[in-house]
Amino acid sequence: MAIHPMLNTAIKAARRAGNQIVRAMDHLDGLSIEAKGTNDFVSEVDRNAEKTIIETLLQAYPDHGILAEESGIKEGKTLHQWIIDPLDGTTNFLHGHPQFAVSIALKFRGKLEQAVVYNPMTEELFTATLGRGAFLNNRRIRVSQVNQxxxxxxxxxxxxxxxxxxxxxxxxxxxxxxxxxxxxxxxxxxxxxxxxxxxxxxxxxxxxxxxxxxxxxxxxxxxxxxxxxxxxxxxxxxxxxxxxxxxxxxxxxxxxxxxxxxxxxxxxxx
Known part of the structure; x- marks a missing residue:
């Protein structure tokens, strides 16, 4: 099955951001970190990764809207809206704990249509397109069968x-x-x-x-x-x-x- 072009763009954006995040793991001690609230932190890595994601998405789809964790809402000229978490698990990342991800989704007319969750440490890429199933590194995945x-x-x-x-x-x-x-x-x-x-x-x-x-x-x-x-x-x-x-x-x-x-x-x- 061919990958939807919008999903393909989201994958490209997630991989670019993921590469930035992994490179930053080598110099965690020198990062600029701010507290957004109680136990809620943001680093320059979050902001740079988000910038990379938005630039990649808008280069392909300049009329689309954006809802991003660090930069907020950018209204678009269409009913498409990208929903972005550039680094979900920032506290883990700041401690070198390898459990974090890039998360990108696309809504159209209020309905979720595309999804990417990318763990750059393991290079596991979870993707979905509405009506086409969910995949992990191009292999179809299903929820468990546990019933108790x-x-x-x-x-x-x-x-x-x-x-x-x-x-x-x-x-x-x-x-x-x-x-x-x-x-x-x-x-x-x-x-x-x-x-x-x-x-x-x-x-x-x-x-x-x-x-x-x-x-x-x-x-x-x-x-x-x-x-x-x-x-x-x-x-x-x-x-x-x-x-x-x-x-x-x-x-x-x-x-x-x-x-x-x-x-x-x-x-x-x-």
């Missing part, structure tokens, strides 16, 4: 930006951890979601993510046969940032567990 929560390996992320979510998050963790095969917190939501698509994780939940954290991974999962919703099973995850993902069976079981858990947590915080 007690056998499921789950991914998650801590609410590091917003401490007000911490108590609710801890309630969900207390509920899911003892009833699963294990929980992993790797520090890059984009990669976690890609791992759901590849069957390496069976389910995932996190609160208060941003669109650029979610966009590419959400399409990957859907094209790999999985499900992505908000905590209540709705489509509000882009606006709320609260995301629940997994294969169909595990998603269903997670949603059931979290429904009871969130009622309890909300009643104690109100």
């Amino acid at each position: 929560l007690r056998y499921a390996l789950l991914g998650t992320g801590f609410p590091f930006r917003e401490e007000r979510y911490l108590e609710i998050y801890l309630e969900t963790f207390r509920r899911l951890f003892p009833n699963s095969s294990g929980v992993r917190r790797a520090g890059s939501a984009a990669l976690d979601l890609a791992y759901i698509a590849a069957g390496r994780l069976d389910g995932f939940w996190e609160f208060h993510l941003q669109p650029w954290d979610i966009a590419a991974g959400a399409l990957l999962i859907k094209e790999a046969g999985g499900m992505v919703t908000d905590m209540k099973g709705g489509e509000d995850y882009f606006d709320s940032g609260d995301i629940l993902a997994g294969n169909l069976k595990i998603h269903q079981r997670l949603q059931k567990e979290l429904a009871e858990c969130l009622v309890t947590a909300n009643s104690t915080t109100n």
Whole structure:
């Protein structure tokens, strides 16, 4: 199957940014780093990678819009919008911990159509085009077949930006951890979601993510046969940032567990 030309451009952009990021690993001590908020950092590498991605995309499609983590929104002349996280897992990167990724997605008329998640350290390239399936380095991938929560390996992320979510998050963790095969917190939501698509994780939940954290991974999962919703099973995850993902069976079981858990947590915080 031929690669969609817009996906091909996104792959080129992700690889160029990934090469910059890997080269920067050799001089982490000399990087300029700023704190955007509590436990939320940005480096010159994030900004340079984002600049490279945007230049590559707009060179091919100058009329398209941009939503990028560091530079924000650039309105386009068409209904296409690229959603970019140049370095998802910045804290990992700054510590030399090799779990981070470039994430690029394309929306058209509000619907996700293209997705790239690229791990430059392993050179694993996750891609998807709406209606054409999900792939890892050109090999078709599918979500796992695990159908019982007690056998499921789950991914998650801590609410590091917003401490007000911490108590609710801890309630969900207390509920899911003892009833699963294990929980992993790797520090890059984009990669976690890609791992759901590849069957390496069976389910995932996190609160208060941003669109650029979610966009590419959400399409990957859907094209790999999985499900992505908000905590209540709705489509509000882009606006709320609260995301629940997994294969169909595990998603269903997670949603059931979290429904009871969130009622309890909300009643104690109100």
